[in-house]
Amino acid sequence: MATKMILPILGESIQTAVLAKWNYQPGDPVKRGDEIAEIETDKATMALECPANGVLLEILIPEGSQVRTGDLLAWIGRPGETVQEKASPEPAAQTIHAAPQADPQPEPEPAATRRRISPAARRMAATFGIPLDQLQPRKPGLRIMTEDVKRFLEHQQAQQALQPGFSALEKLSGRLEPLNTIRRLTGERMLASVQQIPQFSVTVEADASRLLAAVDLLNRDTTAENRITLTALLVYLTARALKQNPSVNARFAGDGIFIYDHVNMAIAVSTSRGLVAPVLSAVECLTLREVAAQLNRLVRNARDGKLEPGDLEGGTFTLSNLGPQGVSQFTAIINPPQAAILAVGAARPLVTPVASGGTRHIQSMALTLTADHRVLDGADVARFLGDLRREMETYGER
């Protein structure tokens, strides 16, 4: 087999050289060690040694050519030998895979017939009460994973924002009323409140007889704008009960409970444009008449659409009275970031037994406090409502 003559490494920093001269012709006999060619570098001229005994078969690089280390310059072999560039061997047939290791697996079942659900997805579905047969993978044949459960949940929540029976509704006739700003903001706030605040409600029934009598009495000789409504009286007394139960006038602050110095009570007012809650500031410092005057002004402005932004800010507690609408009892949703909201129903005449025998008439009014369980426990709420009830039932005794 013929021997290749290759340009060797010439020196540390020498990249290229010129093949200046061949000292032999093809067909000349040569011996190992003969100086067969001359190479010129920018540093020196060197001789190239013949690598084998035999005959110079073929010169591949003409004199004067630039050459680099590793270039094939010539062939040396036996006389008459033909030179064939040896075909480079096929790359090793087996490729070694580092990962994942393909251990022999049983025949995979057709994707369509086999439903795969990961353990984590099963557990997540169980936590949220999702039947497994309602889950779908991103593409047919893939394993159902936690991403698919999350996707299902987001879809479900989007659905629940609309009325139930959505799909049935699609087929019914009607018209779409777009949300105005107040409605949309109220919706967002209430959704956030329900999602983020663990809230619970407690109802206490108080005898409002004294309050009703007081309202009658106080409003003789009063102008319309100074009229003292039952709501104003409730605001006044609720503020007193809040000063006795400061943690109800507070908010959840992450690593603590922030208890406000002042009672800024927001009052829920229904207007043609939606529900607004203007705020009476520092109620605990106001007299009853002052409370009434401010409340009347705010309610009027609310209904007239004349509230300033400042009227709506700074509320620490909310009171909502649906008594005038005839509601006996209801549960309100907390107005974030407050810790509680009081829902008051209408006073209903009631006959109740007396311990010593006989009966008496009362005006039963339902007071329902919805509270943030991160801030208040049932006992705290019960205490507050008890205090409020006492305020109501002993009003005017001083």
Place this chain on the structure above:
Amino acid sequence: MQSTPETITPIELDGLSRDLLLDMLYRMILAREFEEQLYYLFLTRTMPGTMHQATGQEAVAVGVCSALNPDDYLTSTHRGHAHCIAKGVPVNAMMAEMFAKRSGVCKGMGGSMHLCDFSKGMLGALGIVGAGIPIAAGAALSARVRGSGQVGVSIFGDGATNEGVFHETLNMAALWKLPAIFVIENNQYALSMKNTESFAMTELYKRAAAYNMPGIRVDGNNVVAVYQAAKQAVERARRGEGPTLLECMTYRIRGHARFEQSDYRDPAEVELWRAYDPILRLRTALLESGMADEAGLDEIQARAESEIEAAIEYAEAGEDVQADDFWQYIYDEEGIHA
């Protein structure tokens, strides 16, 4: 078969105190009694694990250990009961270990082949042939680093000299002149392999020459000869002149382990070596020299027997190892070590 094994030399009592000689006799008999009682224990009741008896080889253990200080280091083999007793390990704790009791010297965690008592410098019988050789040399290296003057002694069988680690260790110990002594307890068999079948050269003490250290062969059933040779090697080591290879020629009277019958040995050979029993020979030498009388020697025998009986009682009374005992011994998280 010769009438006398060629390595037998007469016992010379000159220059040795009576107390030392009687103590050596006592400890040889104690070791013998330990082995013999164990033999019957294994025959008559269910004992956990196995044992390898050193019956007939006591002079090597006692002779070497008599030349050591209590804080010198010793490593031994799977056949290590006599070495432990000679080094001063309490026999009742050893017996309790054989019975797998919590009161055993290794808390029932090691058994026969791993008996050790670090408070007596006994770093361990070990079940891997040759394992103790570098460990003793390492203890000697430690003594050198700390400048403590202690020596490290390894007693191992003839078979161990064919382990690579024997050669590696002797080379390093001699190269660095470590205060070590390497003692070959040559009982002429490695389980069933007679020495002529496993050694290209059967005079093992000559291997020392390859490492430029002194190699000596002595009559291993002559406790005085062993003692004298060991004493010289210890003094040499303490002077910083390096290690010695001491080959002690002896014989294993019982089988390799438990009740193994040693069918590979010529019964005449066994009988011959019985006649050169080391305990018998010292007894005879003491009587002949007038250093002791029969009554005195019988008293020593009786004392040893009752010490072993007490050890067996101690062992039987001990608490068995419980299922969860071992967890605390896998890692040292307490910051305590020897």
Place this chain on the structure above:
Amino acid sequence: MRKLSMMEAINEAIAQEMRRDPSVIVMGEDVGRFGGAFHVTHGLLEEFGCLRVWDTPISESGYMGMAVGAAMTKLRPIVEFQYADFIFCAMDPIVNQAAKMRLMSGGQTSVPLVMRAPQGATGRAAQHSQSVEAWFMHTPGLKVVTPSTPYDAKGLLVSAIRDNNPVLFLEHKRLYGAASPGGGKAIGDPDIQPIGEDVPEELYTIPLGKADIKRPGSHVTVIATMVMVHRALAAAQELAARGIEVEVIDPRTLVPLDTDTILTSVRKTHKVVVVSEDVTRAGVAAELSAVITEQAFDDLDAPVVRVGAANTPIPFGPAAERAAIPQREDIVRAVEYVLSGE
């Protein structure tokens, strides 16, 4: 703060501990006058002398056994094996004595020694390239430490020296970051990240058994050791550009293993890839996979995928070595697989 290579950090850890504790000695081939085949022990013989730094003959089994004897008699030897492949010459004293003495003696003794060895494939073919963790993870009584940065290496080695148990401290040749006096150039690698190079000058410890989250992420957990930490971080960068956030956890020690950090991550991402340079079969990743699957099965979206070396002795030819050892693209592919649901 000054930046150290891993070789310098290890050298500093040994020297500072030897100053602090006279019972620490160093043993191994060419560690003294030559300064170590990878320069790690340079300067030690000059500073501490021949009673503390021992140049041994080529007798791994012998000097390892001697280290065990010294460790049981009041010294704390650091034994160097010139290449991790040679540690197999010393398996008996390591596995049968060092690991077992404490138990066999019923707690009478401990074996406070450190075995150090450089490992990893660097073109020196099968007998100078192996990763040996699994053999020793499988030996109770030993601890196994696998640092990936100079900062980790120094703190972990100090802890290993002070530990009362036999500790195998493995070093990856590609991470040394310096030329060896044996004539080789510093072995570079484009994946190696410039992390953990700030090494405090004072002595500090990193407890054994505490993993390090080298990169937080929320989509996939990749657990990797030694050089593979760097490859995993490089893979994570590539994947981040595609919106995939990989959490890279470096266990730092394999025995004891910080399962808490690992399982917390698994419970967050539900997808795990374990990368180790050792042979895949019965290797590091196999053990971690079993631990994770047993303890967090219901938190998994996909099987735990192992990325390890092919089940072969390391071949010589560069393309073959590269194919046999886990590369960055193998990690990327494994992450894609666990995300795919296939």
